[in-house]
Amino acid sequence: xxxxTLWTALADPHRRAxxxxxxxxxxxxxxxxxxxxxxxxxxxxxxxxxxxxGLVRVRQDxxxxxxxxxxxxxxxxxxxxxxxxxxxxxxxxxxxxxLDRTAGEPSDPPExxxxxx
Amino acid sequence: xxxxTLWTALADPHRRAxxxxxxxxxxxxxxxxxxxxxxxxxxxxxxxxxxxxGLVRVRQDxxxxxxxxxxxxxxxxxxxxxxxxxxxxxxxxxxxxxLDRTAGEPSDPPExxxxxx
DNA sequence: GACGTATATGCCTTGACGGGAATATAACCG
DNA sequence: CGGTTATATTCCCGTCAAGGCATATACGTC
Numbered sequence: 001x002x003x004x005t006l007w008t009a010l011a012d013p014h015r016r017a018x019x020x021x022x023x024x025x026x027x028x029x030x031x032x033x034x035x036x037x038x039x040x041x042x043x044x045x046x047x048x049x050x051x052x053x054g055l056v057r058v059r060q061d062x063x064x065x066x067x068x069x070x071x072x073x074x075x076x077x078x079x080x081x082x083x084x085x086x087x088x089x090x091x092x093x094x095x096x097x098x099l100d101r102t103a104g105e106p107s108d109p110p111e112x113x114x115x116x117x
Numbered sequence: 118x119x120x121x122t123l124w125t126a127l128a129d130p131h132r133r134a135x136x137x138x139x140x141x142x143x144x145x146x147x148x149x150x151x152x153x154x155x156x157x158x159x160x161x162x163x164x165x166x167x168x169x170x171g172l173v174r175v176r177q178d179x180x181x182x183x184x185x186x187x188x189x190x191x192x193x194x195x196x197x198x199x200x201x202x203x204x205x206x207x208x209x210x211x212x213x214x215x216l217d218r219t220a221g222e223p224s225d226p227p228e229x230x231x232x233x234x
Numbered sequence: 235g236a237c238g239t240a241t242a243t244g245c246c247t248t249g250a251c252g253g254g255a256a257t258a259t260a261a262c263c264g
Numbered sequence: 265c266g267g268t269t270a271t272a273t274t275c276c277c278g279t280c281a282a283g284g285c286a287t288a289t290a291c292g293t294c
Contacts, residue, residue: 004130011128012252013121023200029271042253044272063261063270071205074198081191083140088188129282146241159283161242166281180240180291236294243288251280258273264266 006073009053014038015046019055019069026059026068123190126170131155132163136172136186143176143185 009015017036021027027035033043047067050056054073059066126132134153138144144152150160164184167173171190176183 004128007124007128007130007133008251011121011124013124014252016124020200023204039254040271041255041273045252048272060261063268065271069201069204071201074201075205077198078202081194083137084186084188084191085195087140087186088192125281131282156284157241158243158285162282165242177291182241239292241290245286246284249282253278254276256274260269260271262269
């Protein structure tokens, strides 16, 4: 299902590379493996994970198996971060307010903006 | 940098629960742990991962440490799936077209490796 | 400074994950 | 049917992450 398997599948950089590769167009396994620098078994195993997550689907063409991206799970991902979109919209609003800088924000005290590590 | 750590951080369901919890409002560690049914050390370790991924930031209030969500990495996630959004838009368009005319999906032979990335 | 609270870290064990080599399955061709 | 190509699966192993327990650190109070 579209539970944690989706995140687990996308957690691996190789798998994300495969997904990005399939975004352009569907591809057979050998081409995927070569493009990502993966051995054939490893490629199949990654594709298995992506398939279980519903991220890709297969079309059999003779001996080759052509993998294509399935939009649905990524749409689910988009739906997941929908509530967070309002958050960074608000942060932009707060940034604008900081130019005005009045008191009254209990959950957001004025500090240095974007202190990365 | 903000590469795979973001995905790895969000791959864990407990961590996603923490993030969802912090979406409502910033919370101290004890409250997070109790809400997610996590032990205190486990909570701290998960928060450490989220912190390394840049997903949360801390504000020290006396002995308590109040964790708050940082919008930036989630915005990065949003940016990541931006190219895929066109994909499911197209699929909706294609679905609409299928009602109009019977156009099959072009099955291009994969003999043109176009490496990007 | 001793004590209590709140949080972080270290150690250890277990279980999942990824890679490699070998093997199995499936489809096509003669 | 035997052989070849394309892909999937199995087994083994090294690594890494997660949880529990104990402990260390930081802050506040007395």
